[in-house]
Amino acid sequence: MPPPLRFDLLTLFPGLFDGFLTESILKRAIAQGLVEVHRWDIRDWAEGKHRQVDDRPFGGGPGMVLMAPPTVAAVEAVRAMADPPGRLIALTPQGRRLDQAWIRELAREPRLVLLCGRYEGFDERIFEVLEPERLSIGDYVLSGGEVPAMVVVDAVMRLVPGVLGDAESAVDESFGPDGGLEYPHYTRPREFRGRVVPEILLGGDHAAIARWRRQNRR
Numbered sequence: 001m002p003p004p005l006r007f008d009l010l011t012l013f014p015g016l017f018d019g020f021l022t023e024s025i026l027k028r029a030i031a032q033g034l035v036e037v038h039r040w041d042i043r044d045w046a047e048g049k050h051r052q053v054d055d056r057p058f059g060g061g062p063g064m065v066l067m068a069p070p071t072v073a074a075v076e077a078v079r080a081m082a083d084p085p086g087r088l089i090a091l092t093p094q095g096r097r098l099d100q101a102w103i104r105e106l107a108r109e110p111r112l113v114l115l116c117g118r119y120e121g122f123d124e125r126i127f128e129v130l131e132p133e134r135l136s137i138g139d140y141v142l143s144g145g146e147v148p149a150m151v152v153v154d155a156v157m158r159l160v161p162g163v164l165g166d167a168e169s170a171v172d173e174s175f176g177p178d179g180g181l182e183y184p185h186y187t188r189p190r191e192f193r194g195r196v197v198p199e200i201l202l203g204g205d206h207a208a209i210a211r212w213r214r215q216n217r218r
Helices: 014-021 024-031 068-079 100-106 124-130 146-157 206-215
Strands: 005-011 035-041 087-097 111-116 133-136
Touching: 005 014, 005 068, 005 146, 014 024, 014 035, 014 146, 024 035, 024 146, 035 068, 068 111, 068 124, 087 124, 087 146, 100 146, 111 146, 133 146
Parallel strands: 005 035, 005 111, 087 111, 087 133
Antiparallel strands: none
């Protein structure tokens, strides 16, 4: 059995991942040893009585900025805890837009280290020192990088062999290698409020069903 795909999540709010890691497909993948997820609190590398991790921006302006010293120390320490050090990705609106092709690329990695931003963003020297890849899940504003990190973990772990019950599930779905979205799906009952399941799906002709599904991809 190959080693599990390892995720390291660096965040100021590790508790936000509690429910995410203990439900559904991801919970089973962790239990089966297919995926490992480790959470790290950046504050553990902050100095001083109050373990400060943010401060006001030089030059003025609203909000607070994530400080370089504790963030860089946290990332460097976590990457040194295991071999390989992992592919480092910072979750930030200034990043490259995530798509399924990138997800497939990330799924081939043995270890992903995800750095979650907060407040007004990262001190630029974090990027200069660590040189992470920068990833965005879309052109909108969130409170932090935790939700984008969950998106990455969820999308990537689905492509790990054995995570999904049917190996074809990860291939024959939206944004798969063939492109496009999925075809319409139906299940019981055969009729609902005057709307019936297409007859072709009920006949057992698998070649005809496959053609219908290809023709009806959205």
